[in-house]
Amino acid sequence: MSTRPVRPRGKGSAWILAFVAFSGIGLGVLLAVGCAVGANECPFRPGPPSAGDARGIWLRSCAACHGVTGKGTRSGPSLISGKFAALTVPELEEGIARGKPLSGMPAFRRSMSPEEIAAVAAYVLGLRPGGPTASPTSSPPPGGPRP
Numbered sequence: 001m002s003t004r005p006v007r008p009r010g011k012g013s014a015w016i017l018a019f020v021a022f023s024g025i026g027l028g029v030l031l032a033v034g035c036a037v038g039a040n041e042c043p044f045r046p047g048p049p050s051a052g053d054a055r056g057i058w059l060r061s062c063a064a065c066h067g068v069t070g071k072g073t074r075s076g077p078s079l080i081s082g083k084f085a086a087l088t089v090p091e092l093e094e095g096i097a098r099g100k101p102l103s104g105m106p107a108f109r110r111s112m113s114p115e116e117i118a119a120v121a122a123y124v125l126g127l128r129p130g131g132p133t134a135s136p137t138s139s140p141p142p143g144g145p146r147p
């Protein structure tokens with residue numbers, strides 16, 4: 001016959017549960033506030049892509065054909081010398097969005113947002129030897145000149 005006293009253990013675990021629940025909510029609130037003020041730590045920030053994102057896009061989507069440094073490969077021309085180096089930011093954006101299906105340049109307007117296209121266009125500009133060339137409508141790459 002069991003005479004073991006039944007230990008009331010409800011209170012303790014309830015507190016632990018409450019603690020876990022509240023720290024979870026606290027974390028959520030912190031993230032939400034962080035996102036609201038545009039903090040960089042926000043993991044699901046929907047804002048415009050940063051310079052780092054542009055580099056990621058370039059490496060993921062463009063470098064295979066245009067090379068990591070933009071000087072081209074057998075699959076794509078140089079964007080930092082020759083005729084394509086003269087393109088302005090709006091021309092770059094247009095070229096990236098529309099692509100040139102007949103010559104092997106994919107169109108990115110379906111797979112990339114206008115912000116991403118703008119960011120990667122600015123990134124291309126930053127790859128050029130003289131850095132971003134001055135053109136009336138060009139904007140410097142986000143994050144300033146790279147070393």
Ligand code: HEC
Pocket residue numbers: 057058061062063064065066075076077079084087091092094095096100103104105106108120121124
């Ligand atoms: C599958 C290979 C390939 C990929 C991937 C690719 N390109 Fe191209 N790209 C080309 C080729 C080939 C051309 C040359 C088109 C021509 O001869 O007119 C080109 C041309 C361009 C041009 C000039 C377009 C114009 O208006 O004349 C730009 C700008 C450009 N690419 C940027 C990019 C960017 C940015 C990415 C990534 C988002 C990218 N490309 C991805 C192959 C590629």
